[in-house]
Amino acid sequence: MKNYSVAEGSTFRILCPVLPGNPTSQTLQWKSEGNYTMATTAVLSISNVSRENNMMYICILTYMMKPTGSDIEEVGEVSKTFYLRVLYRTIITKFTTNDLQTGTVVVSYYDTVQLTCVVDSNPDSNISILFNETILEQTAKSKRLTFNMKKADCSNAGVYTCIGGNEYNYGNMARANLTVFVKCKPRPSVVLRQIQTVKSALNMPAKLTFTAASYLDPGKTSFIWMRQRGLTLMPLDDDKNIIITTIGLQSSLTIISATHTDSGNYLLIYKNSVGSSNFTFKLMVTASLPRPGAYGDSSNTGAFVAVGVGTFVTTLIIVGIVFIVNRRLRRRSTLSTQSHAVETHPDKQTTNANTKDYHNINEYELIQVSKDVTDRKGNVVGCQTGTSTETDSSMQYESIDNSKKDRNQYCQLPATRESQTNVASETTDQIILDNDKSNSSSEYINMRIQM
Incomplete structure (x- = not known):
């Protein structure tokens, strides 16, 4: 018998090729690998084929006969085999580091890390390992792919993705993620630009905002705000004119009504389990409205724009009224002069x-x-x-x-x-x-x- 290939999820049927003998006394059965009986009829039928059906099958015919002139009954057996190859889409069985960690992995600065992606598919798969949507390593027609990260740096921290698939994935590729945290000193985020000099109008809100990089140890980052006066640093906390808000890797300090005495340097100290760093803000409080964009993250942007637009509209209205009144007065004066001239x-x-x-x-x-x-x-x-x-x-x-x-x-x-x-x-x-x-x-x- 020849071998067959069938897609997963389909139905498979095959007939055992048996020719009747004389006498016709015989038994028939289908068995799979492991000597498991699948059927006792000439037809083997498998509905909803799965990858577990990928194996060898054998059709066994057992017969009994007594040769002419002999009193001894002979028992005979013949068989035919074929291999059923089940074709199925790619699935990722594991995506781990060299020490078999999965999901979230924490490594130390300058460590060597090996990422391994293993898939199950038939036929073999195309596999890629990516970081921030950039391909780091890839292979074709394989079931395994490895990427070596040498001397891990803070920039290597983030989410890594393994992608695999074959023609039976029909474009819906298999994916698995592995998050890597690198233990290193905290630093500013490279995604969000940090505004170091902030300008604010007098008696308006002023906001200083800082965002740390996302590779820091989760839940272990702390922020301390301080006011710098010469060589003296004074810790700041919430009061009637100051609000400090920290969410995740972002912290902000808001002065509700900024005055000239609030101008100066503000120091933010942030730290994690490895070390600490700092960032200095310069706040400038001016009597006039700051130029748009000059006050950076300050939250009073909307108020400044609204005041400017309102002033401009009011000025236009006043000029229009003065123009109309002046025009009517001039018209009345002209008519009065003409009337007097006609009568005189x-x-x-x-x-x-x-x-x-x-x-x-x-x-x-x-x-x-x-x-x-x-x-x-x-x-x-x-x-x-x-x-x-x-x-x-x-x-x-x-x-x-x-x-x-x-x-x-x-x-x-x-x-x-x-x-x-x-x-x-x-x-x-x-x-x-x-x-x-x-x-x-x-x-x-x-x-x-x-x-």
């Missing part, structure tokens, strides 16, 4: 009128100053004299005293105009009529029109 010098005003188009006088009728006078519907009419109407073609016009004059400069409007109590002008292009200057006649209002 009517001849001069009407003389200039022949070059302009006059629009609405107050909310009443439009009076076109030209050679004609229009009615309410806009029809061109002449000046009225009783029941007659003179047109532009007439050579003479009737005066107030009923005498005939050549092209008199005056004409009479209907008495309906008399109801206008005050015809005022809003621009220099309009005529201002005042009832105080109207004719005493109940029938007409005299208006002078330049022809």
Whole structure:
């Protein structure tokens, strides 16, 4: 029989190749490695194949026969074998150091550390060991990979990852992590930039923040804040104007309302089980608002920005109001001057009128100053004299005293105009009529029109 390969999780069936004999008395069974009986029929069936089914199988046929002319019954046995190769995805069985530590490993400074990754797969796997997503070591078609870390340094501390897989992982690679802590003196974090000089405005919050590197012994890092005055160091603690907060590897000191006396140097001493280090901050408290970004980690950034924006908006509003008020005052002054000029010098005003188009006088009728006078519907009419109407073609016009004059400069409007109590002008292009200057006649209002 030939060998077979089948993927894990599938169903496998095979028939034992038996030819019937004479006589037909026979027994049949399937056995696996270890002489374990799998079946007693001609068909071997395995549902949901697993990697434990990866082994040799044998089909055994036992028969009994009595040869012709013999009284002795013979017992015979024949067999056929095949190997079932189960194909399955990669799993990582262990990821350890040279002393078989797993999960979290603590090593000393300058130690030599060996990381070993072992996988189980069929076929063999592609394996890689990474640190901070950078490949340190890799191999193909193997079940084991080793990486040697010589003279461990603080920079070697962190999370290491073993990745393995074959075609039956279908892109979902197997992963295992190993965290390595290196015992060394603490130092600032290289991920978060430390702001050494902090600027703050007067009477505003000032915040000093420090973050240590993550390779320190977990739970064994302590922080001590001190105020430096010359050669003297004074320990600081929480009070009504100071708040000290420490979470994990980060510690901060906040001055709620900074004054000029708070300016100076602040020393932070931080230590772990191996040793200690320190970091010095310089705080500068100024009367004016610091330039954005100049005060580093100070927590009053939002307040400064809000005050600046508010001041700018307020200034714009004040300038706008002053501009509008000034414009209206200038407009009123202009209108007042023009009105006075019209009332004082009517001849001069009407003389200039022949070059302009006059629009609405107050909310009443439009009076076109030209050679004609229009009615309410806009029809061109002449000046009225009783029941007659003179047109532009007439050579003479009737005066107030009923005498005939050549092209008199005056004409009479209907008495309906008399109801206008005050015809005022809003621009220099309009005529201002005042009832105080109207004719005493109940029938007409005299208006002078330049022809």
